[in-house]
Amino acid sequence: MVWKKHDYEDIPGSYVFDGKIAHSAYAMNKLFYSFNDESCREEFNADPAAYCDKFGLTDEQKALVVKQDFLGVLRSGANIYYMAKFAIPRGVSVQDAGAAFQGITGDEFREKLLEKREGLEERLKKEGGYWNG
Amino acid sequence: MAEIIGGITTSHIPAVGNAISDGLTQEHYWKRFFDGYQPVHQWLEEKKPDLIIVVYNDHGLNFFLDKVPTFAIGCADAYQNADEGWGLKPTAPFDGDAEFSWHVAESLINQEFDMCTCQEMLVDHGFVNPMRVLFGDHEVWPIKAIPLAVNTVQHPLPSARRCYKLGQALKVAIDSYPEDMKVVIAGTGGMSHQLQGERAGMINVDYDLECIESIINDPDWFADQSTDHIMEQAGTEGIETIMWMVMRGALGEKVNCLHKHYHAPISNTGAGVLLLEGGA
Ligand SMILES: [Fe+2]
Numbered sequence: 010m011v012w013k014k015h016d017y018e019d020i021p022g023s024y025v026f027d028g029k030i031a032h033s034a035y036a037m038n039k040l041f042y043s044f045n046d047e048s049c050r051e052e053f054n055a056d057p058a059a060y061c062d063k064f065g066l067t068d069e070q071k072a073l074v075v076k077q078d079f080l081g082v083l084r085s086g087a088n089i090y091y092m093a094k095f096a097i098p099r100g101v102s103v104q105d106a107g108a109a110f111q112g113i114t115g116d117e118f119r120e121k122l123l124e125k126r127e128g129l130e131e132r133l134k135k136e137g138g139y140w141n142g
Numbered sequence: 143m144a145e146i147i148g149g150i151t152t153s154h155i156p157a158v159g160n161a162i163s164d165g166l167t168q169e170h171y172w173k174r175f176f177d178g179y180q181p182v183h184q185w186l187e188e189k190k191p192d193l194i195i196v197v198y199n200d201h202g203l204n205f206f207l208d209k210v211p212t213f214a215i216g217c218a219d220a221y222q223n224a225d226e227g228w229g230l231k232p233t234a235p236f237d238g239d240a241e242f243s244w245h246v247a248e249s250l251i252n253q254e255f256d257m258c259t260c261q262e263m264l265v266d267h268g269f270v271n272p273m274r275v276l277f278g279d280h281e282v283w284p285i286k287a288i289p290l291a292v293n294t295v296q297h298p299l300p301s302a303r304r305c306y307k308l309g310q311a312l313k314v315a316i317d318s319y320p321e322d323m324k325v326v327i328a329g330t331g332g333m334s335h336q337l338q339g340e341r342a343g344m345i346n347v348d349y350d351l352e353c354i355e356s357i358i359n360d361p362d363w364f365a366d367q368s369t370d371h372i373m374e375q376a377g378t379e380g381i382e383t384i385m386w387m388v389m390r391g392a393l394g395e396k397v398n399c400l401h402k403h404y405h406a407p408i409s410n411t412g413a414g415v416l417l418l419e420g421g422a
Contacts, residue, residue, distance in 0.1 A: 016370045017297075017369070017373055017374075020341075020374050020378070021341060022339045022340030022341030022342075023336065023338075023339040023378050024378070025297055026295065026296055026297060026378075027298070028296075028298075031207055031296050035207065038207055041202075041227075042202055045202075045203060045224070045225060046225075047225065088202070088295065089338045089379070093201075093227070094202065094226065094227030097228050098227070098228060103337050103410070104343075104409070104410060106337075107336075107343055107410065108342070108343075110338065110339055110342050111340060111342070121343055122407040122409075122410065125345045125347060125406045126406060126407065129347070129404075129405070129406060132347070133351075136351055138399070138402055139402055139403060140178050140181065140401060140402065140415075142177060
């Protein structure tokens with residue numbers, strides 16, 4: 010039994026959510042998926058560790074979830090969209106989680122993104138045909 | 143007979159829906175992005191399509207990772223939005239058209255696209271935000287809507303080429319529906335963005351603009367690209383842009399571009415709005 014290697018594993022700084030990751034982190038993503046239901050969110054909040062046991066998380070994943078270590082949770086195979094169901098209600102946006110990978114704050118992360126806007130309108134004018142108000 | 147009168151591309155990210163809900167669309171951060179939809183609104187107002195097929199991906203509302211259909215189509219009379227875990231108030235339900243959906247599903251399957259048919263389908267932000275940004279908020283939506291979900295979340299994903307071919311088959315399906323109906327296809331998601339990993343926050347404006355030109359004039363350029371290459375250029379989540387190819391395939395070989403708009407960043411992404419009509 011062996012996981013086949015993929016070229017996309019060589020894309021730097023990227024984790025492609027494939028069968029290998031989905032398989033190893035299935036229980037944890039299932040736990041996050043349950044948060045679509047408000048009563049599950051409440052049950053988790055009442056006793057996070059017990060809720061992790063109910064879903065059969067590994068000890069390592071359980072520790073990350075209980076600590077609300079969002080970066081650790083992502084590194085151990087949480088899908089970003091499922092992780093969002095855990096993080097967003099706790100005041101941590103997907104951008105904050107992305108920033109944590111680079112060791113910067115969410116505000117610094119958003120600043121860097123805003124740089125993409127500089128010169129954009131001139132650039133599009135040069136391309137031609139783009140709407141600009 | 144039913145007829146595809148045009149295709150639209152749009153972002154579907156949660157932040158777009160939040161900006162609408164919070165009344166921020168005319169704030170500096172958002173204004174240029176939202177204003178870029180005005181020509182599309184005018185066109186929709188003028189053409190009054192009867193039905194829209196929204197090509198999107200589910201992000202863990204209707205489908206969990208236990209069962210991930212590569213392509214799924216709603217075959218119900220109505221579709222509900224629901225809480226995705228963030229406690230947001232769901233929108234009003236969307237009217238579908240079960241007869242139309244079942245015809246499309248049958249035609250697609252006969253054309254060797256083995257669709258997953260869904261008689262119940264919760265629609266998440268990937269479907270709802272395009273509807274809100276295109277039509278505004280409604281208690282009763284002014285158009286029938288059908289969800290067509292593409293797996294862009296759990297690899298292996300369908301290729302850009304496969305999505306393009308699905309669009310071509312969708313055209314055959316719609317063109318053969320006996321009722322007079324004006325249909326619009328929306329390809330949603332993208333453009334470049336990456337949400338996780340050390341490369342999170344990347345936006346590739348050059349690549350986005352190349353994709354836009356390709357979608358309009360040379361869809362084979364994009365269709366020929368591998369999933370790996372698209373992820374490398376557009377980010378692991380930017381792969382969503384392959385869903386635009388379903389829309390593009392449904393318009394036929396040549397298109398007239400009535401409107402093109404690009405903005406970055408909105409949240410983590412580059413955002414492209416296209417309004418296309420099938421051309422000669
Ligand atoms: Fe998405």
